[in-house]
Amino acid sequence: MINFENELKKFRPSLEIEDAEEIIYNQDLDDMADVLVSLLKDAKAEESNRQMRSRS
Amino acid sequence: MKCYKCGAELTNREYCPNCGAGVKVYKRIIALSNRYYNEGLERAEVRNMSGAIESLHQSLKLNKSNIQARNLLGLVYYETGEVVAALSEWVISKNLKSEDNSADDYMDMVRNDPSRLEVFNQTIKKYNIALNYCHQDSLDMAVIQLKKVLSMNPGFVRAHLLLALLYLNNGNYAKAKTEAEKSLKLDTGNVMAARYLKETESMMLPQDLKAQEENKKSANDVVRYTRDNETIIQPVRQNVFTKSGSIWGIVLGVILGVAAANFLILPARIQKMNANYKTQISEISEESDSKSAKMGEYEQQISTLQTQIEELQNEINSYQGADTPASVGNNLMEAASLYLADQTNIEGIEEQLKDVDIDNLGDEASTQFMDLYNGLMTFVGADLSQRSYAVGYDAYRNGDYETAIPALIKAFQYDNTNVDALYNLGNSYYESGDTDNAKVIYDQVINDFEDTRSASSAETKLAEINNATD
Numbered sequence: 001m002i003n004f005e006n007e008l009k010k011f012r013p014s015l016e017i018e019d020a021e022e023i024i025y026n027q028d029l030d031d032m033a034d035v036l037v038s039l040l041k042d043a044k045a046e047e048s049n050r051q052m053r054s055r056s
Numbered sequence: 057m058k059c060y061k062c063g064a065e066l067t068n069r070e071y072c073p074n075c076g077a078g079v080k081v082y083k084r085i086i087a088l089s090n091r092y093y094n095e096g097l098e099r100a101e102v103r104n105m106s107g108a109i110e111s112l113h114q115s116l117k118l119n120k121s122n123i124q125a126r127n128l129l130g131l132v133y134y135e136t137g138e139v140v141a142a143l144s145e146w147v148i149s150k151n152l153k154s155e156d157n158s159a160d161d162y163m164d165m166v167r168n169d170p171s172r173l174e175v176f177n178q179t180i181k182k183y184n185i186a187l188n189y190c191h192q193d194s195l196d197m198a199v200i201q202l203k204k205v206l207s208m209n210p211g212f213v214r215a216h217l218l219l220a221l222l223y224l225n226n227g228n229y230a231k232a233k234t235e236a237e238k239s240l241k242l243d244t245g246n247v248m249a250a251r252y253l254k255e256t257e258s259m260m261l262p263q264d265l266k267a268q269e270e271n272k273k274s275a276n277d278v279v280r281y282t283r284d285n286e287t288i289i290q291p292v293r294q295n296v297f298t299k300s301g302s303i304w305g306i307v308l309g310v311i312l313g314v315a316a317a318n319f320l321i322l323p324a325r326i327q328k329m330n331a332n333y334k335t336q337i338s339e340i341s342e343e344s345d346s347k348s349a350k351m352g353e354y355e356q357q358i359s360t361l362q363t364q365i366e367e368l369q370n371e372i373n374s375y376q377g378a379d380t381p382a383s384v385g386n387n388l389m390e391a392a393s394l395y396l397a398d399q400t401n402i403e404g405i406e407e408q409l410k411d412v413d414i415d416n417l418g419d420e421a422s423t424q425f426m427d428l429y430n431g432l433m434t435f436v437g438a439d440l441s442q443r444s445y446a447v448g449y450d451a452y453r454n455g456d457y458e459t460a461i462p463a464l465i466k467a468f469q470y471d472n473t474n475v476d477a478l479y480n481l482g483n484s485y486y487e488s489g490d491t492d493n494a495k496v497i498y499d500q501v502i503n504d505f506e507d508t509r510s511a512s513s514a515e516t517k518l519a520e521i522n523n524a525t526d
Contacts, residue, residue: 014137020143027148
């Protein structure tokens, strides 16, 4: 048995043309490659921090 | 494929030829993105729009620069009525790859038809209004708005689904089922639509399901849609060749047309032609009749003319006989000549004068002719008269009146004092039955020869004739 209120919550307002610019600018475009790069960057930064701590 | 670090073109090796960065994992991510794109494409080809959106999102999450996946995602959004989402994807695609990008064509397609874009915008706004009505519990208003939305853009899947939900909520399961089915037709992989359909079928009674199936069969020939609170039922335009019976219908139509021409048009035309021919025939026959009449008239004229010719010919022939003035004159001259040559040749003179009839000549005889005739008669008239009288009297006595009458006439002509000849001429007429001429002759005897025996006898005969006629 479908619950009307719960089902209604699944419906979101459709995007209007006036909002298109905002939507485009605010869209999260990061992909797996970006995540990978940031991961590598983080790993490199963590490695350099560890080396600095061991020296000190 | 380009290096994620420096942007240089990558080779088959597992590191970048420019910066030396390891690209093994990166290459696997790109491959995975392409795999999701392929999956999205396959789903879109079977109109599984929800599945395609999911796959393409996955593809773009792995590789945001997968232009084909982004463009396809825009198309799928556009097809489900999400025009703004579609435009967003195409704009991003264009920004990521500015040249040789099919997103340009898609955006041009939308931009070149501003009225269509405006209609899409209106449908989106009305959908949002309807959704607000739902949240405000104005469900009837929401239904009205959604019907308007779907009349403007029947491919808007979300509007179909919301309408199906509203119908489900107010217990109108048949309509809810219809809307769910339409949603599934537009997006075969839409889980929400499938769920609503299952819900409506579970809520509907078996007889209602059967009735709806039958209605659907009959409704295949019409298109129903709602515009401004009015449900419009319009017959489906079908190509004549798409319907199996249409060809037979055409054949039947042709046969009926030919039959109608044979039984309705042709007889009328034949009748008209017959009437024309009859008119022509009657005209020709009338002409023929008139010509026949003319021919008859001409034949009659010919016969009349022929008769006239014959009469004239007879007249000519009669003139060619003895009694013409010229021949009569010649005979008289011949007779006079014979007398001068031999006064005793009475027979020859009689022969020449045989055809000279003074009574018939009348006014045609000239004075000189009459003088010569009378002069000759002075000498030979008595003798000639006696000869003719003797012949006529003998014939009279013998009852030969045809001989007697001309002979006695000649005898009286030769000598007009020969009363016996005149009286016996009357007797001859009387005895032959010609009482009219007999009366004339008897009158002449009585008047010209009074106090003679012949005159008294003539009076007696005349009295007999008069008594007999009385």
